[in-house]
Amino acid sequence: MDFIDKSIQAYSEKHTSKEPQHLYQLNRYTHTSVLQPRMLSGHLQGRFLSFISGIAKPQYVLDIGTYTGYSALCLAEGLIENGKVYSIEIDEEVALIAKDFIANTEYANSIEIIVGNAIEKILELNNKVPYWDMIWIDAEKSEYMQYYEACFDKLKIGGIVMADNVLWSGKIIDNSALLNDEETQIINTFNQKIQNDKRVKNILIPLRDGIMAIEKL
8 A cells, every 4th residue: 555655645634634533542542553544534535535525515424434534524524504414434343443433423323333244234214314415435346336336226326426546555456466366456447347337437546546437327
């Protein structure tokens, strides 16, 4: 994931709005106390999610891959009154961390953490939620296309999907990885399918580990 020049990353963070204090604390806690802290969205990407959510002003947001709750909290910042972020996490232990932390923020009533298999929970939520305004995908890479298709019919026209890690630590342009690494192949296939999907327009943003931003036409 650390393929962007660290000095460029530091400069970008220096010239980006600061994290709210509760996110700063969650960021620090995750890096000191939780396994695989690189899974956290972090300052720069988190402010991007908040920025897009603030523009879109969503009512219903789907967050696939809660981890410790950082992305859910960022997405919640743009919600309209009575809006909701539904965040799915398969790991009960980290979901509990997210629940406990979110409970002590102003977004306690705006975020619902759901523990279980993402595909199963998406299908259940599709029967509960009238539509999706915004979807953030950051879970099992092998299931990205399944998540996308499971949500797509419920995504409103003009709705936004964003998928993380689509540059896959730069491996996506490494011919050896494209030939020999299954996860790189999966991400590349996802990127190609989005690029060729006539139902959407898209932009691949080289932010952190790459974000594929998609708008339903």
